[in-house]
Amino acid sequence: MKLKRTYRFAIKTSLFITFFITLLLSVFLFVFYTINWGLILAFALVSYAFSFVVIQLRVERFIYRRVKKIYDDLTLLESASLTRGSITTDMGTLTKEIDKFARDKKLEIETLKVREKYRKEFLGNISHELKTPLFTVQGYILTLLDGAIDDKNIRKKYLERANKGVERLSYIVKDLDMITKLEIGDLSLNLEVFDIVELISNVFDMFEMRAHKKNITLTFDTDYIKPVLVKADKERIQQVLANLIVNSIKYGKEKGTTEVSIENLIKNKAIVRITDNGEGLEKKHVPRLFERFFRVDKTGNRKVGGSGLGLSIVKHIIEAHNEKIYVESEFGVGSEFSFTLEKAK
Structure with a gap:
């Protein structure tokens, strides 16, 4: 990722430093020597250029390393919007991108919470739907095993009821299989x-x-x-x-x-x-x-x-x-x- 330079901070800071040093030089020359305006102007230009280069390179490098760390941390969180552009030391741009990142993540978290709630509810429902016929079938079979199988009338009635429970389980499994095929587009239409x-x-x-x-x-x-x-x-x-x-x-x-x-x-x-x-x-x-x-x-x-x-x-x-x-x-x-x-x- 390339550095996108911003010069506003360096321009203003260099101007302040140049103004202060030039004013100090002017006072010094006024007190001890004769004021030479050409010399003062040349000094101001040299001071400004030197200050600008030092501030731009040093301060930008100082900020860049810290800002890049933030970008790297966000990139680890797979923020596509941050990895597309170049790194900038402009705090306003960085703040906007981080705010956008935070909003996107908040929306993503809320969506995951809704899905998690739906998942828990779905698992609870399917557990209940399967548990009811399973326990019914198990109850009738255990009753028959405990001795009721010797009575022909009870045996036939309980086996019929157990069969209804098995049919209900078959309906649920069949319907779930159909929904799954429909969702993944695996069920062809004639x-x-x-x-x-x-x-x-x-x-x-x-x-x-x-x-x-x-x-x-x-x-x-x-x-x-x-x-x-x-x-x-x-x-x-x-x-x-x-x-x-x-x-x-x-x-x-x-x-x-x-x-x-x-x-x-x-x-x-x-x-x-x-x-x-x-x-x-x-x-x-x-x-x-x-x-x-x-x-x-x-x-x-x-x-x-x-x-x-x-x-x-x-x-x-x-x-x-x-x-x-x-x-x-x-x-x-x-x-x-x-x-x-x-x-x-």
Whole structure:
């Protein structure tokens, strides 16, 4: 790194020294000899030049070594902004760069704190999600080993319950694997043209019985006589619709409604809306709705089932299509999830 010289300090200091020495010489000549203005002027110029050179070289070298130490220390902290420029002995420039460095590091530390908080929360959530079915399976197996295996009725019932716990573990691991692949771009999409209306109807048929148990009506906002063709991964979009419709049933009110509408957003985009009149969400929960394992109910209640990863998977699938997903919710009124898709030409 090269030295960037600043002369302001040397110029001013040399001027003061020259003025003082010249004044002292003038007084000396006035008292003891005759004043020779030409001699005094030449002396002043020589004194100024000598003072400037000495101060500039010596003081600058003195400061440079100490400032360079500061730059070296900051460079060890990998400050790219400081290593790009040349070293300067100007304190104003150095102060600005250090202030900028401090602000950048403060922002970086705050970001790391947020990530650390999220990491701890995520590890706590996944630990809880895995622990619950594991302990359930272990409890049933230990009960069978303690002698309950001899009773055919108990044996069958406990094995079925243990199997449900294993299935839940499989769902969590499978969903986590899918999210990981989506995040690193390792899950390829099979893009094809299909009728989104037909796909939604198929999803309605899949969950008709579940909706019937809560007297929830699955319906379109209008009769779609003509097909609405979109270009996307049909299997993944079906997974998105299934997750959103299942959630609307889980958290829907008795005798409620889940309504799906398809609208033209712009020339080459369509937007699919899934609206319900269920529980709704408080505004403070909406920003975190797509986080892994995030649940509004902090008591750990899992009566509604699921892996806790459904909405996170939905978000990643939609973003893998380079599309957007939106959510609007009002507590006690209901929720609306919507996402965009590319229309087929």
